[in-house]
Amino acid sequence: MAGEDETTLRFPVLIGDIGGTNARFSIVLDANSEPTEPQIVQTASFNTIDEAIQAAVLDRSSVRPNSAVLAIAGPVDGDEIPLTNCPWVVKPKQMFANLGLSEVVVLNDFEAQALAVVALGEEHMEKIGGGAPEPNASRVVLGPGTGLGVAGLIYALNHWIPVPGEGGHMDIGPRSPRDFQVFQHIERLEGRVSGEQILCGRGLVNVYRAVAKADGKPAPFSAPAEITGAALAKSDPVAEEALSMFVTCLGRTAGDLALVFMSRGGVFLTGGIAQKIVPALKAGNFRSAFEDKAPHSALMRAMPVYVITHPLAALLGLAAYARNPSLFGVQTAGRRWRL
Structure with missing residues (x-):
């Protein structure tokens, strides 16, 4: 250096x-x-x-x-x-x-978000399951916002080294039978579904409309905040399922990235959307999707996940x-x- x-x-x-x-x-x-x-x-x-x-x-x-x-x-x-x-x-x-x-x-x-992981104390983080982080172990930061940001953070040669990338544009695909029903209605970008087509503000709207279309139901909401609000209030079943699917896909993607970086130091979710949906992230399907990575499920269960709650991390x-x-x-x- x-x-x-x-x-x-x-x-x-x-x-x-x-x-x-x-x-x-x-x-x-x-x-x-x-x-x-x-x-x-x-x-x-x-x-x-x-x-x-x-x-x-x-x-x-x-x-x-x-x-x-x-x-x-x-x-x-x-x-x-x-x-x-x-x-x-x-x-x-x-x-x-x-x-x-x-x-x-x-x-x-997201290099800046990775630097923030080192700069912030635990009082600015909400834990979503897992064990204790290993000191100086690799970490991952991801955040759904206007897009989907991703960065790694590794410790080497006495330095914290952020690893920037464009991980938000990785492919993401259906897994469950219900996924296959809904995914065919998700808006594509030049023929493919990337992380940003689901895991960001407009992505949540995409999922909401796809769920409604799969079931032939109306989709009156057009803003992410309307969908999350209705889902958390349990006032709209389509919004509830859309947020649940969003959280599941976020768990899968976070788990994939945790495997790439072997993130025993933790996985950190950042940005306004993650902060607003903490109750949904704690509901269970995020963590189960994160850990469902056979043959490494035991490894995943030990990895802690945090939501960074500081608004200016x-x-x-x-x-x-x-x-x-x-x-x-x-x-x-x-x-x-x-x-």
């Missing part, structure tokens, strides 16, 4: 967690400071990320950041970085002139990195721009 990856950032540091729907910004003043009061904006309210930063941060503060660490929902590649579920394009070189920055680091948003992960980058094995080659 030598070279530029251990070079400290120039304070103050602007930190930003940019998702498909919301962007959250704060400033870390120095290596001993907590981030300032976060500013949260809807991405649809601004044409560009630069405009959002100007309005939400720079116009509201006398502090002028020297550096920025931005976590975005999408793969980081090249000098112009589009978000997957938002029309913004991050252009670090333009930020030097537009925002007065001298250094920009761009990470994947990614920002805290970015703040921990900004204060002391050398604690983390974050590879910034090709993802760090300097004047």
